[in-house]
Amino acid sequence: AATAGSRWMLLGNILQIEPQIILTSQLVDVESGQVVASQRITGEAGETIFSIVDKLAAGLKRDLSLPAEAQKEPGPKVAEMTTDSPEAYRYYLEGRALHLQYYNAEAAASYRKAIEADSTFAVPYVLLATIETGVEETRLVAKALKYSSRSSARERLFVRGVAAFVSGDFNGAVESFERYSA
Numbered sequence: 001a002a003t004a005g006s007r008w009m010l011l012g013n014i015l016q017i018e019p020q021i022i023l024t025s026q027l028v029d030v031e032s033g034q035v036v037a038s039q040r041i042t043g044e045a046g047e048t049i050f051s052i053v054d055k056l057a058a059g060l061k062r063d064l065s066l067p068a069e070a071q072k073e074p075g076p077k078v079a080e081m082t083t084d085s086p087e088a089y090r091y092y093l094e095g096r097a098l099h100l101q102y103y104n105a106e107a108a109a110s111y112r113k114a115i116e117a118d119s120t121f122a123v124p125y126v127l128l129a130t131i132e133t134g135v136e137e138t139r140l141v142a143k144a145l146k147y148s149s150r151s152s153a154r155e156r157l158f159v160r161g162v163a164a165f166v167s168g169d170f171n172g173a174v175e176s177f178e179r180y181s182a
Contacts, residue, residue: 001030008036010060019045023056027063037063050084082150088117092124104131122147126159129166141166154180 001009012025021043027036039059043052083089095110108131114124122144129140141163148159161176 006030008064012056014049021047021049021052023052025056025060027060039063048084049086050082082123082152083114083118083121085118085121088114088121088124091117092121092127095124095127099127099131107131120147120150122151122159123155126162129162137166 007030009028009030010025011028012023015022015024023041023043024039025041026038028034029036037060039056041052041055041059043049043055083092091110091114095107095114098104098110099107108128111124111128111131114121115128125140125147126144129137129144132140141159144159145163148156151159157176157180161173161180164170164172164176
């Protein structure tokens with residue numbers, strides 16, 4: 001965190017005791033190592049991990065002593081920025097881990113499972129497109145672009161970079177990937 005120039009670092013745990021999910025977090029001042037704030041959020045039966053994370057984010061806004069205007073400003077919901085399917089997210093993470101180890105066939109299978117679990121989850125589409133070629137690659141990029149509004153700003157840059165590359169717009173791809181890496 002210090003190397004990255006961060007002022008705070010967030011540590012936490014997830015505990016599932018059926019039917020509840022409990023998130024605990026500690027907000028740490030990077031320079032001093034002191035815990036600035038901590039929270040314990042309990043999700044009720046039927047509540048998803050993503051809605052519980054949204055509660056945690058609201059608490060963090062208060063803990064960071066943000067101006068009143070910023071605290072009132074609604075942030076995007078986590079499920080609206082990724083997926084509301086824990087299964088889809090798990091398959092996506094599994095695919096990423098495999099992809100980073102160059103197990104492309106296995107990664108592709110995991111990405112496909114993520115898409116089956118949530119057909120509007122943009123990131124698995126674009127990552128699968130980086131493995132596929134030809135017409136399938138183009139189809140997957142189009143799907144990723146279609147659903148990219150549900151992605152983070154950084155993920156949208158990655159989707160746009162892959163889309164530009166696939167379409168032959170190499171300058172656009174370089175620009176998007178440079179902004180993605182910044």
